[in-house]
Amino acid sequence: MFYYDGKLQYQVRVDTPDPRFARMLQQAIGGVEGEIRVCLQYLFQSFGARGPAKYRDMLLATGTEEIAHIEMLATAVALNLEGASSSEKDRAAKDNPVVEAVMGGMDPRQFLSAGMAALASDANGVPFNGSHVYASGNLAADMYANVTAEATGRALACRLFELTDDPGMKDMLRFLIARDTMHQQQWLAVIEELGGHQGTLPIPNSFPPEEELREVSYTFFVPGVEGVPAPQGRWSEGPSLDGLGEFKLMPGQPFGDKPQLAPPLPMAYAERLQMTAPHSADPASDPTR
Amino acid sequence: MFYYDGKLQYQVRVDTPDPRFARMLQQAIGGVEGEIRVCLQYLFQSFGARGPAKYRDMLLATGTEEIAHIEMLATAVALNLEGASSSEKDRAAKDNPVVEAVMGGMDPRQFLSAGMAALASDANGVPFNGSHVYASGNLAADMYANVTAEATGRALACRLFELTDDPGMKDMLRFLIARDTMHQQQWLAVIEELGGHQGTLPIPNSFPPEEELREVSYTFFVPGVEGVPAPQGRWSEGPSLDGLGEFKLMPGQPFGDKPQLAPPLPMAYAERLQMTAPHSADPASDPTR
Amino acid sequence: MFYYDGKLQYQVRVDTPDPRFARMLQQAIGGVEGEIRVCLQYLFQSFGARGPAKYRDMLLATGTEEIAHIEMLATAVALNLEGASSSEKDRAAKDNPVVEAVMGGMDPRQFLSAGMAALASDANGVPFNGSHVYASGNLAADMYANVTAEATGRALACRLFELTDDPGMKDMLRFLIARDTMHQQQWLAVIEELGGHQGTLPIPNSFPPEEELREVSYTFFVPGVEGVPAPQGRWSEGPSLDGLGEFKLMPGQPFGDKPQLAPPLPMAYAERLQMTAPHSADPASDPTR
């Protein structure tokens, strides 16, 4: 169960409202790198956690923190949309700075749909989409999903930091960037606790190794046409990171043949020719030519 | 530029077609853990790669391999939808095994929209969504995104492996599971090349550390109400993974006040009461009561 | 800011797990009538609240309660997916009850993507979509949006109640149905506080009445072809609900003419004929005939 106190986790101050920056902040609310996503992601991972209870608890703690980040950013959006003189309603639209803001770069739905407040959408107005809530049931996979969310999320916050000169906004972003630093650490610390590369790889580590085709488990395929040099690096030679194999390079090549499908099912109503023409894999012998 | 040979990267064989399994395979084609996603993700990361060229090349190699995986899985879907007797069209719908398959558990759009073939959708028929193509411009963030894709992708392939007894399908999955093993390794090998935790964290590592609020960069906040024990682990004490700090635990608490927004903008047309009532943060003194 | 205690707001017990019911419950989590929606809707209305602070606070209270409902339902999903014998892994897929459950009616992604847990999606696997988070900035409009959410939500919960015989699930639904009763009341109580129909209508009540075309503000148009009887009721005669007009009936009829658009813009590349043919509203005189 959850509780609130109505205060902000960290102060949100806007010295000079900027409606265009309010649009940018939407990415940190409803974007794929945003706070609704991490909030729901950690909460769903927690709600579905099976195995040691402490991970459920940790996920719950941080998922709860992220609700407060949504609150901070939504407040920041609302404050960036304020500040127009109260007499704007009497002006003609063409001289009205609010009109210029709405039509000239802010998210118009912040005005049209929300009356000058935040939306559950990204910086292009695309609504948050729940398919980004990764909760795979595999703890290691989830931790990497979480690192991804916090790494792209911190890159986003750093980029937002560059888009504003507002001291209040910079201050808020300094806090959020630091929290993303911690959260990256935190999920990687779980990986370390699970034994690092050797303890977790390949993910899932519970699938019987003998069931996979080990011949290609450490092979870097290079499907370049003739003459294309192989990209080389840590992945193309030396021991594998899980300690179970040796990397090797191999040109890409087909192990299979050309696929052959059956003729169309009559009740699926292909064109007649598809159903009656000889069904040949060799275009040279094709009687429809 | 890209080339084809029309053969399959690995043999796809279906001994006993199973239309319900054809639906399950859709998750590996158009799902968030699927091959369209990794294919486009690696290609877009490559197309937008800035910095050392070898990463662009490696991404291109593996992105190209993934197109072949879409081809294999689409073929597997088509083959699982075959096998009904050619006389089915004369039967009444109620006795027709194809009708039963379409209405009884396969993806009906594999028949209705595709005439017994694969779709660019997941196992619930939800179309592939391009927002899952992560290409952040930050190499480390992208590598973690790729590990996530391959970890959830391998979990998916292992789960699919359990859903079928078909020797051909199991054989194909053994190959795909092994490739996911390699691809997990490969992206983590880049992280290692970039210097591992200490070389890459926090991501992005190019943001000036002094600009973030370092006091909270290694603090695990526990916003539990009174009496809730703190979840402890590698993340709550000891040196941070980037070697730059020391983890600590702290109860969650607000550093900010209650937010105060301005009254509604007249031209945004709130209700009159919202615009005229005293605007108080203290419900006890609120004259609308 | 938000806090947690890790307990459930109300007990969630499943006596006889039913994977198909787990799919049904998804509608109450990620569906348009579901808890993610109301949770975010009330929170965003609160975060963007302008005007008397008590409404912000009330919305925050109930938005916080709804997070706990997501938690309850996600737990209910996970429990409905349990219970298969621990030896299932050794069975062939065709005899395995888990396989039958996954392929035979449950949401396959609860297994494939989540490893037997809840998703942020609806009963058809369609991900939650943030555009359903209504927070218009107009308190009365928002209250009606909230009533709608709780009315369709309660209908959903009642329908779920009919789909299960499980005493634990029925008990949980009794609680949720009662909460939806209260929440309907609560939002309508705000309308009453705002003055009921006469105090709030038309919404927004702050638009100057003289600016709208009052002649058609209380007219029920019936665009039936000749001979179609007018549907009559409280809306077709008697005083309007806002006390400002009188309902009347009128056949639908055009007040405008046939629209006339300019020829295509050359740089938009219509077909040549569209750009050169005489541009006539009268097909009879059209030289292309």
Add this chain to the structure above:
Amino acid sequence: MFYYDGKLQYQVRVDTPDPRFARMLQQAIGGVEGEIRVCLQYLFQSFGARGPAKYRDMLLATGTEEIAHIEMLATAVALNLEGASSSEKDRAAKDNPVVEAVMGGMDPRQFLSAGMAALASDANGVPFNGSHVYASGNLAADMYANVTAEATGRALACRLFELTDDPGMKDMLRFLIARDTMHQQQWLAVIEELGGHQGTLPIPNSFPPEEELREVSYTFFVPGVEGVPAPQGRWSEGPSLDGLGEFKLMPGQPFGDKPQLAPPLPMAYAERLQMTAPHSADPASDPTR
């Protein structure tokens, strides 16, 4: 069945085309508050209407009217995109006012995808999404959904009214605002006919009251942490609106325990540690620490 006459329900005139306003109008066409939504919503409610036929008929009448509103707005968009000189094609892009309009604030897809016409999308170019078509089968729930649509729709129209100085556009909006006034009335008139609060609440009113947990049906829960004052109002004391209970206030508190899920299903391939570590709810006793 449906019929047309090719005329506009109300005159649409644009004195000074404004491509940026054409983008704003998209919200009223394909947005969640827009006309495609209400049109389909009323038609689907009508097509699925069960119970007294007059509601089916009334919904059909107004659903049919709304098609004409889509027509008006699409015409308004097209007209706002006209007016550039016919010689623009010979100019360099950098001096071309159409190019500036396309790249400088209008919806670029109105040019790129539609050749200067309206789209079935909102003001951010997000396509109309059918999940907003509410038709619940419960008449009271649907009426509130309709009031919501018309209340947010009227707020949208009023906000659009502020964004333009064009006399033709203002005239058209005056008509649409008035129609939204009527439609709000109309749906509330049905509620009145159904008996108002006492006749309809709780929605659905056909669920047996004794089956819900009446103890919490009129209780306003306040899950604030210690020290947070309870938001009070009409919802916290006095008789309930359905006349069946008495409102009361209660602090939020868990009636349930900490949830306990079973260990992972082997065939769902969690990490090994999740399957083998003791499964304890108490982090203090957790052997993985």
Add this chain to the structure above:
Amino acid sequence: MFYYDGKLQYQVRVDTPDPRFARMLQQAIGGVEGEIRVCLQYLFQSFGARGPAKYRDMLLATGTEEIAHIEMLATAVALNLEGASSSEKDRAAKDNPVVEAVMGGMDPRQFLSAGMAALASDANGVPFNGSHVYASGNLAADMYANVTAEATGRALACRLFELTDDPGMKDMLRFLIARDTMHQQQWLAVIEELGGHQGTLPIPNSFPPEEELREVSYTFFVPGVEGVPAPQGRWSEGPSLDGLGEFKLMPGQPFGDKPQLAPPLPMAYAERLQMTAPHSADPASDPTR
């Protein structure tokens, strides 16, 4: 403007309700091949029509007809969901045929969200998406889009015909299949009126031919690796269909070089190594190796 009469364009009769067929019918309502799509597509093409007025009028006529098809199909869905005995409410869920229908193959949202009626979604419950409304402003392009819609729509209707033995449903589909026949004809008749292949190709035919790279306008590129035979047919030799060129075959090959992007923009926060490492296109000389 639009009008209604409340009757069905063609009789809709269901002799034996089949809830699973009700799900299939959804594809014809809200699917990409469905009636909401063609309805809105023809109406938007009409509303935005520029050039000879008769095409606007024809599109309006057929767009209006399609609304009636939505009405027929929604009615068919509702009727297929009827028929369960009125005493079902007293049975336990496990013996209730309605429960079995809801959980066993019908679209559960037809019950959960709509109370046994149609939705604005496809056969997988994916909501209708407005991006399928093609109205390009180019008449020839639009006609081909319309042929596509009617060709896939007729294939869908034929496939639905195979899934049912119900005489009423077969009768309705016979009508709809015939209408799709006509509508295919109709859009192709416009192409013929525009001059057929030679009059319309390439679409748009108003782009100055000298501006395109004519050397590759009639060349079929075959990017097969060495040894792959070229697929030959009408497209690889002989005069082009527009009468302006001659088809020829050519192996695929790059006309361009390897792309070279600039180093990352500092304010976009790539990893440090991406910004500092020498930026070489030749992996062999890459100092990061």
Add this chain to the structure above:
Amino acid sequence: MFYYDGKLQYQVRVDTPDPRFARMLQQAIGGVEGEIRVCLQYLFQSFGARGPAKYRDMLLATGTEEIAHIEMLATAVALNLEGASSSEKDRAAKDNPVVEAVMGGMDPRQFLSAGMAALASDANGVPFNGSHVYASGNLAADMYANVTAEATGRALACRLFELTDDPGMKDMLRFLIARDTMHQQQWLAVIEELGGHQGTLPIPNSFPPEEELREVSYTFFVPGVEGVPAPQGRWSEGPSLDGLGEFKLMPGQPFGDKPQLAPPLPMAYAERLQMTAPHSADPASDPTR
């Protein structure tokens, strides 16, 4: 299987980077008329091809070519986002041309989410959606879908051509426009090979003609209200294009009656009145009035 060489199919050069044009180019990447769509569409049609093998091969060839077009356009986007001075990071945001570009008209996610590179989205930032991948299993339907894609795609490319003065961009578009010319030809050449109108219509041509309601297969219905003239043209008289009928005109009129649905199912919880009121089709006799 697929291969790469890392070179561009055609040179991509940007003389004067233009971030706003980078946004426009997104439509050609991830838009409904864009290259991801045609690439996946042709590949899925190929992967699921049943019937003569040469069509599978041809689709594979062109599908492979389209991957190279995505590569070219993604490169063009990246290059259009370059060129800001390397010292921009030291400037205040308000004087920074990159900041102005991000907030003033480019797709902000190209910076925020991708660090100055392309996205898998359209010009409004709406992610690519896999439902646009048409692969119906009917060759003729698919060919028309492909013509549509190339016709709208070429219109898009022509429109993009008008938005730029950059010689490099114009050169690239000349190539792409020419390829779209060829691809339109190519798909229509298949139709010709299949026998043209008479050989393919109606699509699917394998449905038994006697099963459709031939009386309305060549009838153009005009559901205009009284006085509306019938839009006439090639579609209203003369032989049908398939040579099997004669076009004729008919006013739209209902062949069916008013639909009558059963009363609500008790377990679907309509309002009580819906379940108990007499169920009459005649509003005049309705006792609820």
